[in-house]
Amino acid sequence: MTVQFNPNENMHDQFHYQNSEEAIARFPFPFPEDSYMYSVNIEPASSKPNTIFEHWFDVDEHYVTEMNERRLILEKDPKRCIVMPHMRQASWDFLEMVMLHYSENYPEHFQLQRDGLNWHWINQPLNIDVHFIFGDAESLDIDPFEFISRQFQGDVALLDQRDGDLFMDAGMITGPADWSLNFDAGMSFKQWHAPVPQLAHNLGVFERALKFLLNIQVGQPYRRLNWTMTINPRMDTSSETYHLWGHERAMVTTENAGEMVHLRVELQMMPRLAISNALLFSIRTYLISLNDLCRNPAWAKRLHRVIRDLPDPIAEYKGINEYREPLVQWLSQFDQPEA
Template identity: 65%
Template sequence: MTLEFAPSIETFRDDFSYRNSPRAIARFPLPFPEDRYMYSVNMEPATSRDPGSVFEHLFDIDEHYRSEMAERALVLERDPRRSITMPHMQEAAWDALERIMEQLSHDYPDWFALERHGRECTWRNRALGIEQSFVLDQPDTLPYPPLEYIMRQTQGDMALLDQREGDLFMDAGVVTCPADWSLAFDAGMSFKQWHSPVPLAHQMGVFDRALKYLLNVQVGQPVRRLNWTLTINPRLDTSAETYHEWGSDRGTVTPGNAGQKVHLRVELQLMLRLPRSNALMFGIRTYLASLEELVTRPGWGQRLHRVMRDLPEPIADYKGITRYRPQLVQWLRQHDPEA
């Protein structure tokens, strides 16, 4: 697939100029395999498949790349706490930088290139007009800390999890587009601690199984899964810190505007073992599409209607949908021929 960027920088706040092209809608990762909601871990090997899809490359770059990088820079300027690397995670940060640069150079050679001569490197990002010479493991050779430096050039959020005491701890990350959570709050927490708000899963033993699985992820055998929620307006930064800016948006949904305002927010989550540090990279690649855009795909309107209509109440509450769910379902009903 030839990589083409949006002709101008789109916005994820204020005037919300973000839109998806037909090509982006066609490759949107709809997280519902059936016309009903299913709760599952849905983990799979993160191997390349379906050329042109979001599953082709380990780190997906799409038409919104430049826009999302502009948004990330804006968020980090407003709140530097969105980038955290604890002292014992420095090796993991360099490990992540090296892994991402190598992968982007391999998968998108027209836009990214990494030249190495021992520990001396030159990085070229033609998409953003960046050329940077640096020395691995020497932070003073980069304009930002290593994890922040590479995440200012990578779509999606990233956490680095330290594995110790039979658990995973969120001890580093760059998180500027979270779905109603906070890196500053979760930093240092264990796997079960940061997942504690999720309903039903604990009773079902989902997180016990997930943690056991992740602790055994090996180098060279990354895994991935899809997660989802809904967001009002195409707003990437729905962090706990900015709730005062977007929380009231949920009260603005009507049966008339639901298609335009309500966006399906899908996270393609990547779990990858880093070779030098043994840290677990947890990538959260976010995709946004309005319901109006999604129902242009055959069968998707019917599926979305049935999933949202039949969603268990605890899940709807957790995902913040309850307040506008009747308006949402009413709008989607017109796209279900059997409703």
């Protein structure tokens, strides 16, 4: 797939964001059934051509937009990128993984030349052309994790594995769904998942999920989809910026729901880093307005049933309760009984 970037998008203030026909068709609709209950839903990350699952790391038409948004967010809040000192090897592991996959899968946009430890990296969409020594942070003039994360589409957490647990000890999180890296940094797996309803009091689910993640092997990544909803095509819905977007939930009506409400789907990728043994947890977020999503009649009907019947604790956790009634009313037009 040849990626055509949209250069005129904006994901804050005066929003200007649009999915092409191709982007709508490949959107990862997350509901296989007419009802939803929280589950781990992890699967092997096998390739599926012509979908978002074709490559380990999906790059699409919003790449330049999202990288510009990341730059603007970091200018205001540098703590969106945190790297603990012991994560230096994992940072280089992650840089190598991204450069190899991007250059192999999107050679028209990214090129990597290696001569021993002397590397030459070209990122054409962002006008980056740099020679550096692999393993030498001074040759980059920036931490290697931050350097490559500023070019990686999606949020990133590097999980250090020790003492039979996983710890969020490095991250670049500029587009979170109502959470904060600054708060979660250094936490264990159970600690940062504690707010999830129906899992918080079920230690067995945590223990099985953690045991599974601890045993992910190099070259055998896994993935899962997660979802929520966002008002307006706003990527940054962090806890720190709640004052900028929280009030927008009260603005949804039966007249504007299709334009304002966006389904937000995260493709969470989990590969093992070879040298450091850290686990990469990448969060690639896709946004689509309900106007665009409901052009697919099957999706529209199913989404109505999912939101209508969503258990209250999950609806509250995902922040939907405040506008759930007008949303369900708007969606009901696509799920009428046959005459």
